[in-house]
Amino acid sequence: MPRFVTPLAVALVGLILFGHGAFIHAKAVLAQVLLDRAFSQTVATGHAAKPWSWADTVPVARIEVKRLGVSTIALAGSSGQALAFGAGHVEGSAEPGEPGVAVYSAHRDTHFRFLRDIKIGEEIDIVRRDGKTFRYRADAARVVRFDASGIDPGTESAELVLSTCWPFDALTPGPERYVLHATMIAAGK
Template structure:
């Protein structure tokens, strides 16, 4: 009986992170919509340390996630974050967005060169990027050309995708803005 109860408790703890991620996306979608309609940043909950700044989607994979400001550990628990020091999304320079491999960026294992990534900011700007490719790099050797002359999007997550512990490796995908024709 005690072992069954302990097993149920452990299973419940294991379900908390994915459940929190799903619930957070619902609250973040509401905050994103309110930010769009009011033109002012809106926190998804009063104690949040970040606000929605954009929505990222990958149509081929049916993925849509809210991107948060700040890049803090708390923000990363709830969604992808725009890494501090990045260029504004959709503007000249390199915008770096990071998220956990087992929740919001689990789709990155299926990302392919040529995939389109769409970014829609809270101010209504929309940019489309085409994935050029991806590579694995150590987190302490990760460098991005921050002064890109065109909008560039970098997506980063932990690697390998199926690992259950933290490690020094990151998977990085590079996407360049598509020209409007």
């Protein structure tokens, strides 16, 4: 009997861990469906819609890269809670299409995983919560320390920055950030 207890205990622990991982994945997939629905409702009604009743943020934009087939919802703010579910529009940065720099941040292994595949010259569309779409062209990328981004918020042109941790394949957090800069080439349709 004792020789069956250890394998049974190991199998039970494995089953619990597998179930926990499956639950987290299912929750992430459901969150994206709810975020997409809330953003569509926001655009249609003009009123911010929460993706779920206890959410502490609302969807404010959709970031799209057509060549890569990427579409991700951005949330208001860049708190850890917001970044757990999507990209975050950094507090105090410009709105897309407005003078200044609209800054969005997200995790390198989830919502901004696609940044590794963006090429200079790539077009990025930002759909705001009012339904207007602004097209940007990627014109520079660099790796910087988190506290030395070099982003100039006082610019008069409409610019975009997508930022994530660097390097892309790291397993632990570090002080470096990948910063993709883009300039607006087409305004709100």
